[in-house]
Amino acid sequence: MNVLIPSALRSYTKARDVDAAGGTLAELLADLDRRYPGLRFRMIDEQDKMRPHIRFFVNGEQTFDMAHPLRPADSVQIVQALSGG
């Protein structure tokens, strides 16, 4: 499925849109980390929690659930939320 990468993480992907697979958001992030090593830890901490200024949207709907189911036709947007000056 298509994943939109925010500018802060494009040093890993070198692209705005990348392709990755997974039946859940957690699986998708694991696949992204295989393709772009180190990417996941910048978004998800060691207790598997989303970092405070990273947000995930599936088909335009925000989710905070790492077990959110995904289908191949879905699109996922990763967004860097405001983090101060």
Added chain:
Amino acid sequence: MARNPRKSPGKTKARKKAAKPRARTAAARRVLVMVATRKGAWLYHGDAARKTWRADGPHFLGHIVNHLVLDPRDSRTLLAAAKTGHLGPTVFRSTDFGRSWKEAKRPPAFAKATNGKPGRSVDHTFWLTPAHESEPDVWYAGTSPQGLFRSADGGVTWEPFSSINDDPKYREWMGSAQDGTPDGPKMHSVIVDPRDPQHLYFGMSGGGVHESTDGGKTWQVMIQGMEVVEGFDASTPSFHDPHCMRLCPSNPDRLYQQNHCGIYRIDRPSTKWERIGNAMPKKVGDIGFPMVVHPRDADTVWVFPMDGTAVWPRTCPDGKPGAFITRNGGKSWKRLDAGLPKGQAWWTVKRQAMTADARDPVGLYFGTTSGELWMSRNEGDRWQPLAQHLPEIYAVEAAELR
């Protein structure tokens, strides 16, 4: 994985006694000053006379860089502790003086939660310490929230080190996010005895000073003689706030400490700190962040006091910046402010933002919260600006290139 540039890292036995440090030959050495800031890192390459400087940067523009350190064992490996406002913490590594950087494969991260207790997440790596010269690829890192980590491969992969990260007593002393500095409690001043790789110290803001003589397996609290804020119990490590602690290379039995409550010295095997800041001028006081030791003279140290009165402005006292030097182990202090602004200067020098080179006379370097980098070629007798208009400076390190 980044390749290790060292050709033959053959292990050498830990020496029983530290070699007497000698002044480096001016002609052979160039000084590199590493500046870590709230918005990136800069390298300043000096000539042999330390008179002209070439700025190289920004590296990691927009990244919050808490520490940038060159490995003195190979004079080549640079580690940078970085994060951004959005992204989690990591460590970058360079073996070509920042022309290229590679991210650590496994940055410092706490273990998963166990026994139903809440697990912790590293917010940022705060402090980097190259280990003993007999352990060429070993580094230690201190984090916020407080944790101790170790790398055995030159900073590529990191593991939680020792038992303290999950020890109930240490967790109590470390406290919560509310018990530390505004951007989180700090594990800092990770020190390795140059005579013995098993002999370690660290400081916690807050949480006191701790020592291990068995390579980090067990730790002893070392807070005797250290004062705490009025009304609190000085026997409780949680209430202690060492800001910066340094070991004297010319006498590893002597350490100095700049604390939230004064300046201290300890001469081991004594376990009692002596408050040597009482000899500072009363109008200035003995509160501050950094502590700098002389590379060859254990009686000589520098501090940079700040205003710790009333609401703790943490600025130069009375807006008048000045370093102070003692050349007699803290019996008396002398103000060093030639070249610095005479007034209306309201910045602070943070705990990692002042350092010395090993030349003779010693060069001093400090960075301010207002983004100015200052230096002295004569042990603080006169200061001059090295760079201006940088972001808030968090750390300054100096190294000599072979």
